[in-house]
Amino acid sequence: MDLQQFYSGETFDAYQYFGAHLTEEGAVFRTYAPNAQGVAVEGEFTGWREVALAPLYRSGVWELTLPGAREGQMYKYVVYGQNGRAEHCDPYGFGMELRPGACSILRELSSYTFGDQAWMESRSRCLDKPLNIYELHLGSWKRRAGGEWYTYRETAGELIPYLLENGYNYVEFLPLSEHPFDGSWGYQNTGFFAPTSRYGTPLQLMELVDRLHQAGIGAILDFVPVHFAVDGYGLAKFDGTPLYEYPSRDVGESEWGSYNFIHSRREVACFLQSAAHFWLEEYHFDGLRMDAVSRLLYWQGDERRGVNGPAVDFLKRMNRGLHALHPTAMLIAEDSTNYPRVTRPVEEGGLGFDYKWDLGWMHDTLDQLQRLPGQRAELRPKFAFSMEYFPNERYLLPLSHDEVVHGKKTILDKMPGTYREKFDQTRALFLYMMAHPGKKLSFMGSELAMFREWDEQRQIDWELLKMPMHDAFRRFMAALNKLYLEEPALWELDYRREGFSWAEGAGQDPRTLGFYRQGSCSRVLALFNFSDQRKELDLPEAKTCRLLLDTAWETYGGTERQEETSLRGSLPPFSGRLYRCGG
Numbered sequence: 001m002d003l004q005q006f007y008s009g010e011t012f013d014a015y016q017y018f019g020a021h022l023t024e025e026g027a028v029f030r031t032y033a034p035n036a037q038g039v040a041v042e043g044e045f046t047g048w049r050e051v052a053l054a055p056l057y058r059s060g061v062w063e064l065t066l067p068g069a070r071e072g073q074m075y076k077y078v079v080y081g082q083n084g085r086a087e088h089c090d091p092y093g094f095g096m097e098l099r100p101g102a103c104s105i106l107r108e109l110s111s112y113t114f115g116d117q118a119w120m121e122s123r124s125r126c127l128d129k130p131l132n133i134y135e136l137h138l139g140s141w142k143r144r145a146g147g148e149w150y151t152y153r154e155t156a157g158e159l160i161p162y163l164l165e166n167g168y169n170y171v172e173f174l175p176l177s178e179h180p181f182d183g184s185w186g187y188q189n190t191g192f193f194a195p196t197s198r199y200g201t202p203l204q205l206m207e208l209v210d211r212l213h214q215a216g217i218g219a220i221l222d223f224v225p226v227h228f229a230v231d232g233y234g235l236a237k238f239d240g241t242p243l244y245e246y247p248s249r250d251v252g253e254s255e256w257g258s259y260n261f262i263h264s265r266r267e268v269a270c271f272l273q274s275a276a277h278f279w280l281e282e283y284h285f286d287g288l289r290m291d292a293v294s295r296l297l298y299w300q301g302d303e304r305r306g307v308n309g310p311a312v313d314f315l316k317r318m319n320r321g322l323h324a325l326h327p328t329a330m331l332i333a334e335d336s337t338n339y340p341r342v343t344r345p346v347e348e349g350g351l352g353f354d355y356k357w358d359l360g361w362m363h364d365t366l367d368q369l370q371r372l373p374g375q376r377a378e379l380r381p382k383f384a385f386s387m388e389y390f391p392n393e394r395y396l397l398p399l400s401h402d403e404v405v406h407g408k409k410t411i412l413d414k415m416p417g418t419y420r421e422k423f424d425q426t427r428a429l430f431l432y433m434m435a436h437p438g439k440k441l442s443f444m445g446s447e448l449a450m451f452r453e454w455d456e457q458r459q460i461d462w463e464l465l466k467m468p469m470h471d472a473f474r475r476f477m478a479a480l481n482k483l484y485l486e487e488p489a490l491w492e493l494d495y496r497r498e499g500f501s502w503a504e505g506a507g508q509d510p511r512t513l514g515f516y517r518q519g520s521c522s523r524v525l526a527l528f529n530f531s532d533q534r535k536e537l538d539l540p541e542a543k544t545c546r547l548l549l550d551t552a553w554e555t556y557g558g559t560e561r562q563e564e565t566s567l568r569g570s571l572p573p574f575s576g577r578l579y580r581c582g583g
Contacts, residue, residue, distance in 0.1 A: 003059060009266030009314075012321050014274035015193050018061075019092030020075065022108050027069035029053060029077075031091065032267060033239035034060030036079050041066070043075030043103075050078050074103035076233075081240015089190060089233050091244075091271065095202060096178040096191045102233040104194070109282055112206045116213035116284060123218065123286060123328045125354050127394065130491045131439035132481055133220065134168035135400055137185060138176065138199055141444050143459040152195075152204035156211045163217050166447060166474070167481025171212065172220040172289055174401065176205065177275075180231050182456055185401070187224055187291060188258045190234035192275040195283075202283075209284050220330065221279050223288040225272045225318075226295045227258040235259070244268055251299060263296070264310035273318040280326045287330030287354075288322075297339045312351070319352030330354045332396060343394040358395035358438060361386040366403065369429055370414045373511065373532040380510040386436070387500060387515070394495050395438040404443060404454045412449045417532070417574075423449060423469055424558065424574035427476055427551035428528055431576040434484045435517060435526035437494050449473040469557050476556035483549055483578070489519035503527070505538040512537065512571070516581070524548070525579040529571035536570050545579035 001017035021028045029041050031053070039062040040050035046066075053062035069075075074097060077088045089096060093104035114120075139149050142158055150158065163171060176199075178191030186196070195205045209219045228235050228244065235244040236259055245259040246252030254260050261268055279285045292301070296315055299305035319331055333342050333353040344350025364386065368379045404410045415425040426449060433440060445460035449470050452461055464470035484490050493499025503514030503525060511531040517524050525545050529535045552558035552575040560572060571577065 003061070006270050007266060009269040009317065011270040012273050012277040012325060014270045015092050015094075015278050019090055019094065019193065020069075020104065020106055022069070022071060022106060023065075026065065026067040027106060029064045029066065029075075029090075030056075031062050031077055032060055033062055033079055033243070035241045035243070036062070036081050036239040038080040040078040040080075041075055042078055043069070044073040045069040045075070069106060071106055071108050073106050074101075075106065076103055079239055081237070083237075083240055086237070086240070087233055088235075088238055091235055091238065092193050093191060094193055096194045096197055098197045099180045102180075102190075102231070104191075105197075107194075107202050109202055109206075112203045112210075114206065114210050114213075114284060116210050119213035119216070120284065125287075125328060125330050126439065127354070127495070128492050130485045131170060131396070132168050132484055133170045133172045133396075133439070133441040134163060134166075135172045135174070135398075135441055135443045137174045137401065137444065137454075137456060139182070140454070140456045140459055142462070147458070149198055151200040152208040153200060155199070156208045160211060160215045160217065164215065166478045167485055169216070169485060170218040170220055170286070172441065173222060175222040175224055175291075177224070180229055184229070184256075185456055186222065188227070188229040188256065189224055190229050190231055192228075192271070193278055206283055213284065218286040219284075220287040220289055220332070221283075221285045222291055223276055223279065224291045225261065225276070226292045227254045227256065227260050230257065230259055244271070254295070255300070260295070263308075263314040269314050269317065272314075273321060276318060276322055277325055280322065280329050285329070287332060289332040289334060290353075291334050293333040293335040293342075294337045294339075297335070297337055301337075303337065315351055316346045320346040323352060333357065335359075341393075354394060355396040355439060356393045357398045357400075357441075358386065358390075359398070361395070361397055361436070361438075362399065362403065365429070365432070366414060369425060369530065370416065372416050373530070376511045376530060378510065379530055380513050383432075383513060387502075390437045390500070391495055391497050396441060397433055397436060397438045398441045399433065399443060399446060400441060401443045401454060404445070404450075406453075408453070410450045410453055411446050413451050419469070420557075421532075421574060423473055424552070425530070427473065427556060427558070428530060428574055428576040430477065430480060431526070431549070431551050431578060432528055434480055434490065435515070435524070435576075435578060437500050437517070439491075439494065440484070447474050447477040472555065472557035476551070479556075480549065487519075487522065487524060487548075487580075489517045489522040489524045489580075492519040493517075503539060507535055507537050509535055514539065523581045525581050526576065527571060527579075528576040529573060532573045534570055534572055545581040547577060548580055549578045551576045 005011045039053045053064040090104040094107035095105035175186030177189040178194040246262045295301040296311040332355045336359045341350035342356045346352040364382045415422040501516045506514035514527040552560040552572045553562045
């Protein structure tokens with residue numbers, strides 16, 4: 001690493017210089033603490049005695065070569081600042097002990113050999129390919145009988161066949177960087193270069209990603225470039241001063257009780273963009289979903305406070321650099337604002353993301369479907385709105401973890417009506433999601449039609465599959481997902497106006513709608529009835545279409561016999577159908 005590039009914000013490989021690096025004789029320790037009066041390391045290799053690091057000229061870098069240190073040993077930095085002595089974990093450490101412990105752990109990452117060369121050489125950003133993401137919190141997807149976590153390695157054995165069986169071609173992990181509080185779900189980090197020890201070692205995480213790739217499944221990681229945990233052993237006042245955070249509380253503290261990164265400081269920018277590069281390079285993740293991007297675009301995420309220029313500049317530099325280093329990796333923005341050109345290249349005045357979560361689509365869709373059927377008079381215009389703006393950005397449609405917690409109810413339980421009607425409407429909702437332009441993401445447990453909100457302290461409700469309606473719903477989701485993956489019309493032209501058109505004759509009721517999706521060589525028709533009455537539709541131009549899927553089929557918990565016939569003009573209440581037209 002070039003120190004001058006570090007100071008100017010151009011470095012993406014700072015982790016190769018800073019941190020603790022094992023050698024044949026021991027380890028080399030380096031940390032950046034420009035305002036410290038002294039820095040020492042203590043660990044198992046010193047008998048927990050302090051050994052001083054030497055300042056490297058006036059660079060702010062402190063360094064020590066220490067014989068005898070070896071893989072797996074714990075250590076801390078002791079930093080002497082203006083307020084005295086403080087112990088910290090290594091900001092660039094590759095491993096950490098399980099909470100409530102706060103030590104870093106010496107880890108050698110180069111000893112794992114990946115076997116996913118074919119995947120890495122052929123992967124793409126899926127712009128004209130299917131992208132169906134299963135969002136997963138690793139600690140609460142599945143647990144052992146006694147409630148203990150599965151390891152990364154054990155997860156691979158369970159997760160891969162499940163994803164293949166159920167038609168998901170990518171998995172997105174909620175943050176796996178080390179974090180002290182389970183209830184933060186990984187979004188308040190202390191170890192930005194350390195995979196959480198809850199589920200095993202760094203090499204086991206590499207193995208999980210490797211095995212996913214060899215099975216033809218991509219892996220995306222949630223990445224948190226906005227804020228960090230306030231725990232005193234972390235980044236907070238690392239050298240005795242606000243080094244990584246703002247000195248002012250007005251912009252320095254987030255709504256989540258964490259500290260905001262000061263992105264205008266170039267050394268901090270290098271820290272974050274090096275962490276992003278680290279997960280893509282060393283662990284072979286196929287993309288990063290960047291959390292809370294609105295807090296980077298506007299001060300504290302509030303458009304009234306104005307654009308956060310330094311943070312926007314940081315985003316542009318980071319995304320451009322990551323694309324240069326990893327041209328086939330995805331960069332995904334979780335952004336709820338109307339900030340323009342989020343998914344345009346930086347060279348064209350954009351932010352350089354590949355995809356943006358369409359939170360407007362999510363809000364409008366759930367808002368309408370949570371209403372009683374008689375109160376859905378604005379359903380069609382609300383649904384039509386997203387069909388107007390979808391070419392403006394490369395959108396990804398999310399039904400994520402945020403929508404099934406904190407009293408919001410699960411996707412199924414949001415639907416009004418009887419037990420059966422909840423299932424009917426949820427099946428229609430997911431077909432609508434799959435037929436709508438844009439890539440897809442759904443949170444674990446939604447495929448089981450859970451009634452209980454997600455809780456990170458326990459696994460999802462697998463026992464529901466013993467109940468006929470829930471098992472039928474899971475089979476419906478698997479069939480729908482696989483149909484999406486196999487039908488080019490549903491994804492080839494996701495972001496081009498010619499890939500979508502309305503179907504004339506969808507009826508006068510604003511709760512019914514129909515539209516076509518066009519691929520390069522195929523065309524499909526999607527019809528929906530979100531009312532509680534059977535509706536007649538007049539679509540003479542579609543008489544030659546062949547039925548592919550009906551959400552009301554008995555096999556999925558509905559009331560209609562399965563038939564693969566031409567278009568019928570009558571849709572049952574709370575139902576949707578997908579047809580292939582021509583060919």
